[in-house]
Amino acid sequence: MARKKTLKLATFNVNGVNTRLPNLLEWLDAEKPDVVALQELKATDQAFPAQAIEKAGYGAVWQGQPSWNGVALLGRGTVPIESRRRLPGDAADTQSRYLEAAVHGIVVAAIYLPNGNPQPGPKFDYKLEWMERLARHARTLVGLPHPVALIGDFNVIPTDDDVYDPRSWRKDALIQPQSRQAYARLLGQGWTDALREVFGEERIYTFWDYFRQHAERDRGLRIDHLLLNPVLAKGLEGAGVDRWVRLREKASDHAPAWVTVSAPG
DNA sequence: ATGGCTGGCGACGCCAGA
Numbered sequence: 001m002a003r004k005k006t007l008k009l010a011t012f013n014v015n016g017v018n019t020r021l022p023n024l025l026e027w028l029d030a031e032k033p034d035v036v037a038l039q040e041l042k043a044t045d046q047a048f049p050a051q052a053i054e055k056a057g058y059g060a061v062w063q064g065q066p067s068w069n070g071v072a073l074l075g076r077g078t079v080p081i082e083s084r085r086r087l088p089g090d091a092a093d094t095q096s097r098y099l100e101a102a103v104h105g106i107v108v109a110a111i112y113l114p115n116g117n118p119q120p121g122p123k124f125d126y127k128l129e130w131m132e133r134l135a136r137h138a139r140t141l142v143g144l145p146h147p148v149a150l151i152g153d154f155n156v157i158p159t160d161d162d163v164y165d166p167r168s169w170r171k172d173a174l175i176q177p178q179s180r181q182a183y184a185r186l187l188g189q190g191w192t193d194a195l196r197e198v199f200g201e202e203r204i205y206t207f208w209d210y211f212r213q214h215a216e217r218d219r220g221l222r223i224d225h226l227l228l229n230p231v232l233a234k235g236l237e238g239a240g241v242d243r244w245v246r247l248r249e250k251a252s253d254h255a256p257a258w259v260t261v262s263a264p265g
Numbered sequence: 266a267t268g269g270c271t272g273g274c275g276a277c278g279c280c281a282g283a
């Protein structure tokens with residue numbers, strides 16, 4: 001009888017892939033995720049540390065940009081097969097925020113959704129337009145007969161249960177009704193928000209800002225999400241957040257969030 | 266109600282993040 005194999009999919013906003021390379025490599029070695037989406041590379045394509053990541057046992061595809069943004073997909077022991085490197089719907093949008101590839105038999109989209117601050121304003125408009133474009137594209141993926149995951153930094157606090165104190169974030173783009181409604185509409189297509197599914201009523205955060213020792217005091221936000229289409233959600237086994245990474249010296253302000261799923265096929 | 270911290274850039278302060 002064949003033993004059921006489990007895959008671990010993770011998303012991690014590294015906040016500078018080169019500045020944070022030691023943290024990233026320590027985490028990869030400790031947790032050994034099979035599929036990783038990275039956001040906020042803050043590096044050009046040329047500066048992406050492909051050799052160090054390959055030495056750690058991971059193949060990679062990436063889309064960099066000077067100073068800001070930047071996304072990558074890593075596969076443990078395999079090179080992801082890229083299927084798309086732009087979110088359709090706006091040829092003038094040059095920000096590196098989307099990358100899609102087949103990894104270990106799963107179609108995985110790495111998402112770095114715009115922050116949208118300050119709101120109101122053009123940056124918030126861009127965020128909402130980006131979410132509309134994401135929803136349009138996601139609609140073409142959710143019903144596919146093979147497993148699909150949208151994972152990344154969505155920059156949306158879905159509900160008041162996803163923030164240590166909603167009042168201190170009430171003017172922020174991440175918590176606005178328009179942002180929440182757009183996220184809810186996306187889920188309504190049939191995606192499973194895996195962390196919430198697994199944790200139920202329990203509080204779980206993925207981001208803690210650098211102020212007032214918020215990480216140590218666990219005053220965080222849940223803004224990094226792993227959305228699974230129905231085919232993949234059927235195999236959902238577990239989920240978690242590697243908070244220990246956030247408590248390291250010189251840490252990113254996000255921690256890696258992950259799911260375990262039964263391997264397709 | 267506000268400011269507090271951090272990284273990238275490129276030359277000490279500014280922008281952007283969330």
